[in-house]
Amino acid sequence: MRIFILLVTFLALQSLNCGTNDSGSEFPKLVFRQDMTLLSSPNAFDKLSLSIPMGFEKLSPDKYLSIEKKFETEDDNYFKLDLLSIYQHSDGQVIFISKIVETKPIYQALNNDYELGLIETLNASDTNKGRFLINNNEAVQYITTNDRFVNYRLFYNVKSSNCYLIDYFVPKQTFSNFQLSLETSISTISIKN
Numbered sequence: 151m152r153i154f155i156l157l158v159t160f161l162a163l164q165s166l167n168c169g170t171n172d173s174g175s176e177f178p179k180l181v182f183r184q185d186m187t188l189l190s191s192p193n194a195f196d197k198l199s200l201s202i203p204m205g206f207e208k209l210s211p212d213k214y215l216s217i218e219k220k221f222e223t224e225d226d227n228y229f230k231l232d233l234l235s236i237y238q239h240s241d242g243q244v245i246f247i248s249k250i251v252e253t254k255p256i257y258q259a260l261n262n263d264y265e266l267g268l269i270e271t272l273n274a275s276d277t278n279k280g281r282f283l284i285n286n287n288e289a290v291q292y293i294t295t296n297d298r299f300v301n302y303r304l305f306y307n308v309k310s311s312n313c314y315l316i317d318y319f320v321p322k323q324t325f326s327n328f329q330l331s332l333e334t335s336i337s338t339i340s341i342k343n
Contacts, residue, residue, distance in 0.1 A: 177289075180282035182337035185330055192338060195234040195247050198306070198314045201338040203331035206237040206245065228264055229256060231315065242299075242321040243328060250305070250313040257308040260290050268303070272296050285340040300325045302332060306339050314339075 189201040209217070218233045230251040237245040250256055260279075269277050277294040284306065292303040302318040316339065320328050 177281050177283045180284065182333045183330060184334045184337050186334060188331040188334050189338065193235075194342060195314075196232075196249050197312060197342050198234075198247070198249075199338070199340045199342050200247065200316065201335055202237050202245065203239075203243075203328070203335050205241075206239050206243070209236040209238055228259070228267060229315075241324050241328075243324070244317075244319045246315075246317040246319075248315045248317075250315055252313070253311060255309050255311055256305065256313055257288070257290070260305060260308065265292070268292055268294060272301060284336065287339075287341055289339075295322065298322060302336070304336060304339070307341055312341065 186201075188203055190204060190206075192199050192201045208214075214236055217236060232249040232251050233246065234249055235247045237247075265277055265279065269275070272294050274294045274296040277292045280291045280293075282289055282291070287307045288309045290305045290308050292301070294301045294303065299322055300320045302320075304316045304318075306314045306316065316336075318332050318335075320332065
């Protein structure tokens with residue numbers, strides 16, 4: 151099982167075509183595979199713009215409110231969050247879009263303690279951390295796999311107090327079918343002034 155998890159993680163990292171002119175940069179510019187036909191039109195969430203993959207539906211208001219209440223009051227949250235939206239797909243994929251509600255940038259807090267907490271929370275054996283630019287804003291991504299799903303957790307605009315968290319949860323059995331949509335969606339993330 152561990153070999154499978156490592157293989158999925160390795161393939162996920164390999165499929166992201168990292169291209170940069172400054173290989174020594176803390177946040178290199180990442181070039182994603184893209185197929186824009188797999189996405190909906192861009193949506194605004196506070197000052198965040200993001201295109202959601204096709205086939206996803208916004209969670210119904212009653213389900214959203216019950217999750218939002220639990221999500222935002224959870225004592226185990228590492229950061230204070232404002233849940234902006236939730237999308238789900240009939241194949242089991244879920245996307246959570248949140249704003250980090252902190253008075254200062256969270257970048258320094260994304261450390262080993264955070265990683266260990268993420269591994270424990272998701273009942274995984276490991277997580278892979280990456281740092282890169284998406285549309286000229288700093289992002290930190292964790293790819294974590296457990297027995298049931300793959301989680302792409304993306305902190306966007308991490309060196310600003312206007313930071314967002316996008317969580318993509320994908321069942322392991324459908325991950326390879328969804329990966330291009332996920333990467334294309336990530337490539338559309340930007341901050342709107």
